[in-house]
Amino acid sequence: xxxxxxxxxxxxxxxxxxxxxxxxxxxxxxxxxxxxxxxxxxxxxxxxxxxxxxxxxxxxxxxxxxxxxxxxxxxxxxxxxxxxxxxxxxxxxxxxxxxxxxxxxxxxxxxxxxxxxxxxxxxxxxxxxxxxxxxxxxxxxxxxxxxxxxxxxxxxxxxxxxxxxxxxxxxxxxxxxxxxxxxxxxxxxxxxxxxxxxxxxxxxxxxxxxxxxxxxxxxxxxxxxxxxxxxxxxxxxxxxxxxxxxxxxxxxxxxxxxxxxxxxxxxxxxxxxxxxxxxxxxxxxxxxxxxxxxxxxxxxxxxxxxxxxxxxxxxxxxxxxxxxxxxxxxxxxxxxxxxxxxxxxxxxxxxxxxxxxxxxxxxxxxxxxxxxxxxxxxxxxxxxxxxxxxxxxxxxxxxxxxxxxxxxxxxxxxxxxxxxxxxxxxxxxxxxxxxxxxxxxxxxxxxxxxxxxxxxxxxxxxxxxxxxxxxxx
Amino acid sequence: xxxxxxxxxxxxxxxxxxxxxxxxxxxxxxxxxxxxxxxxxxxxxxxxxxxxxxxxxxxxxxxxxxxxxxxxxxxxxxxxxxxxxxxxxxxxxxxxxxxxxxxxxxxxxxxxxxxxxxxxxxxxxxxxxxxxxxxxxxxxxxxxxxxxxxxxxxxxxxxxxxxxxxxxxxxxxxxxxxxxxxxxxxxxxxxxxxxxxxxxxxxxxxxxxxxxxxxxxxxxxxxxxxxxxxxxxxxxxxxxxxxxxxxxxxx
Numbered sequence: 001x002x003x004x005x006x007x008x009x010x011x012x013x014x015x016x017x018x019x020x021x022x023x024x025x026x027x028x029x030x031x032x033x034x035x036x037x038x039x040x041x042x043x044x045x046x047x048x049x050x051x052x053x054x055x056x057x058x059x060x061x062x063x064x065x066x067x068x069x070x071x072x073x074x075x076x077x078x079x080x081x082x083x084x085x086x087x088x089x090x091x092x093x094x095x096x097x098x099x100x101x102x103x104x105x106x107x108x109x110x111x112x113x114x115x116x117x118x119x120x121x122x123x124x125x126x127x128x129x130x131x132x133x134x135x136x137x138x139x140x141x142x143x144x145x146x147x148x149x150x151x152x153x154x155x156x157x158x159x160x161x162x163x164x165x166x167x168x169x170x171x172x173x174x175x176x177x178x179x180x181x182x183x184x185x186x187x188x189x190x191x192x193x194x195x196x197x198x199x200x201x202x203x204x205x206x207x208x209x210x211x212x213x214x215x216x217x218x219x220x221x222x223x224x225x226x227x228x229x230x231x232x233x234x235x236x237x238x239x240x241x242x243x244x245x246x247x248x249x250x251x252x253x254x255x256x257x258x259x260x261x262x263x264x265x266x267x268x269x270x271x272x273x274x275x276x277x278x279x280x281x282x283x284x285x286x287x288x289x290x291x292x293x294x295x296x297x298x299x300x301x302x303x304x305x306x307x308x309x310x311x312x313x314x315x316x317x318x319x320x321x322x323x324x325x326x327x328x329x330x331x332x333x334x335x336x337x338x339x340x341x342x343x344x345x346x347x348x349x350x351x352x353x354x355x356x357x358x359x360x361x362x363x364x365x366x367x368x369x370x371x372x373x374x375x376x377x378x379x380x381x382x383x384x385x386x387x388x389x390x391x392x393x394x395x396x397x398x399x400x401x402x403x404x405x406x407x408x409x410x411x412x413x414x415x416x417x418x419x420x421x422x423x424x425x426x427x428x429x430x431x432x433x434x435x436x437x438x439x440x441x442x443x444x445x446x447x448x449x450x451x452x453x454x455x456x457x458x459x460x461x462x463x464x465x466x467x468x469x470x471x472x473x
Numbered sequence: 474x475x476x477x478x479x480x481x482x483x484x485x486x487x488x489x490x491x492x493x494x495x496x497x498x499x500x501x502x503x504x505x506x507x508x509x510x511x512x513x514x515x516x517x518x519x520x521x522x523x524x525x526x527x528x529x530x531x532x533x534x535x536x537x538x539x540x541x542x543x544x545x546x547x548x549x550x551x552x553x554x555x556x557x558x559x560x561x562x563x564x565x566x567x568x569x570x571x572x573x574x575x576x577x578x579x580x581x582x583x584x585x586x587x588x589x590x591x592x593x594x595x596x597x598x599x600x601x602x603x604x605x606x607x608x609x610x611x612x613x614x615x616x617x618x619x620x621x622x623x624x625x626x627x628x629x630x631x632x633x634x635x636x637x638x639x640x641x642x643x644x645x646x647x648x649x650x651x652x653x654x655x656x657x658x659x660x661x662x663x664x665x666x667x668x669x670x671x672x673x674x675x676x677x678x679x680x681x682x683x684x685x686x687x688x689x690x691x692x693x694x695x696x697x698x699x700x701x702x703x704x705x706x707x708x709x710x711x712x713x714x715x716x717x718x719x720x721x722x723x724x
Contacts, residue, residue, distance in 0.1 A: 456694075
């Protein structure tokens with residue numbers, strides 16, 4: 001868990017100069033954004049669904065303990081086990097213990113953001129267990145030794161040529177070296193490699209999009225079917241999920257799934273939606289012998305009790321906010337420095353790793369509000385970013401020079417006579433400096449603005465001065 | 474109708490013509506316009522930087538100054554959004570101030586939206602020979618629900634052709650202090666916006682917020698673009714006969 005603060009600006013700068021990344025990012029607009037728009041166009045009741053979804057999550061979060069306890073009872077009743085993890089370290093310990101009990105050498109994994117959050121792969125490797133990612137995007141970045149840059153498209157930052165090169169390098173050992181051209185060819189080759197791994201695995205670890213309290217089920221959506229193979233082929237299935245994934249009933253999940261798929265990819269429904277309830281029963285055709293759910297808190301119960309930020313727990317991880325965020329679209333996910341990028345990451349990361357550690361994230365937003373407009377859970381993201389800024393201001397995390405400038409401006413804004421005197425003098429000076437040019441190419445103390453754009457000069461004396469003088473339209 | 478004009482600090486400092494255009498439009502529409510002399514700024518820099526205390530004090534100052542009017546109008550979706558959407562929240566903890574802030578907020582409007590939705594203005598008496606494209610500022614669009622109103626009024630300007638650009642609802646990268654705190658990201662965003670303006674084939678860019686306008690004009694000028702930039706009020710009031718934003722004698 002690295003601390004994003006010192007690197008954010010540098011990472012963002014590097015991302016802006018990375019031509020391949022910039023090219024990869026252009027696909028967001030034509031893909032996710034456009035597909036979501038089309039999907040909503042043919043679903044007039046989206047707003048009704050959205051309100052229903054929000055109500056479900058609000059109700060669940062207000063009674064979280066109740067539904068989690070119900071969930072545990074139902075998992076036990078269906079023959080599985082629930083393990084409670086207070087923090088990331090505890091979650092890793094539990095997973096490692098369960099893997100040791102299963103005698104695991106190889107673990108297949110479905111995509112799991114909480115797995116990234118608790119850095120489970122590194123822990124498995126350190127224990128001599130090989131984790132194999134089975135989601136194509138996750139598999140690609142695993143080969144590259146990188147982290148996800150998007151929560152539903154982990155390898156979004158990679159171009160096709162980069163992926164083909166990665167496969168050439170890592171798949172030669174399997175005797176695979178044909179030239180790959182199309183996306184289906186790439187997918188096919190990954191499938192060939194992964195097929196054997198599914199059968200080698202002793203444990204399958206998946207995340208969960210939802211947990212159903214009523215039935216003790218874990219719900220996993222994928223478009224590749226890899227979640228099913230991960231969960232059902234090994235003898236042990238471990239579900240890793242954070243507390244807020246629980247919802248009361250199967251009916252509730254139906255509402256949320258409709259919102260999730262459309263907001264994420266523009267699909268009416270994802271290709272595979274699987275409900276896992278307990279281990280294999282005697283008359284089941286397949287399924288694991290052991291079913292474990294690791295319920296990870298890692299800061300959630302604190303957030304749930306925080307009146308400023310509890311709404312963030314409504315998030316269903318669709319990624320719509322990042323797809324529509326102009327800042328994310330400019331710099332990609334890695335610049336954010338931790339597991340969750342984009343607007344949701346800018347709100348969540350400081351809560352999970354500390355305000356000071358992630359100080360840049362809530363500030364690097366224009367508060368344009370597009371994220372809130374597309375969020376299927378109506379999370380007031382700009383408002384929450386602003387609340388982080390308030391915390392930073394109160395805790396004096398704001399750089400002293402910025403704080404001083406702000407105080408000086410606020411002092412003036414509350415003293416109209418001084419304020420008008422200084423704007424008048426300031427604008428007169430700027431006009432003199434601009435001479436007849438109408439704009440500045442360079443201006444001392446305004447380098448941030450003028451490095452790559454001009455600054456328009458003031459048109460004339462200030463409006464209020466002209467008005468006071470009696471000028472009228 | 475007695476209207477208090479909230480000039481906005483950027484109009485006051487950088488583009489007084491917008492203030493006069495707003496007055497002209499409001500008077501054309503039959504309003505009596507007053508400009509309270511004690512106004513400074515809506516307090517957004519403090520509010521968005523996390524300084525609630527100063528933002529609240531500035532909010533109270535603005536409310537007191539404008540409370541007497543039937544309507545408060547600003548030639549800016551951003552400042553109007555601050556007054557209308559955020560003042561009540563800032564004053565929520567004090568019962569007396571909450572009532573005042575909510576009453577005040579219910580009378581706040583963005584200029585084009587006020588002219589069409591409140592006054593019922595359908596056309597303006599102005600002409601502009603040019604092909605214009607309109608940038609939706611984020612606050613106008615998402616806090617004030619302004620989208621159709623300026624376009625409807627522009628449709629009545631003689632000689633004006635409206636040519637929509639791609640991604641007109643995507644942020645230009647100004648974002649108050651964002652543009653100076655994260656200049657590299659901001660410039661990338663405004664470059665995309667400038668490219669959309671250019672690709673539209675329009676010769677004039679219009680918007681309803683000075684922040685966006687200074688930003689986009691600054692980038693267009695740096696690219697050597699000949700596209701002219703005006704606040705939408707200047708065109709609607711027939712006062713776009715002055716150099717555009719960022720233009721000097723050398724254009």
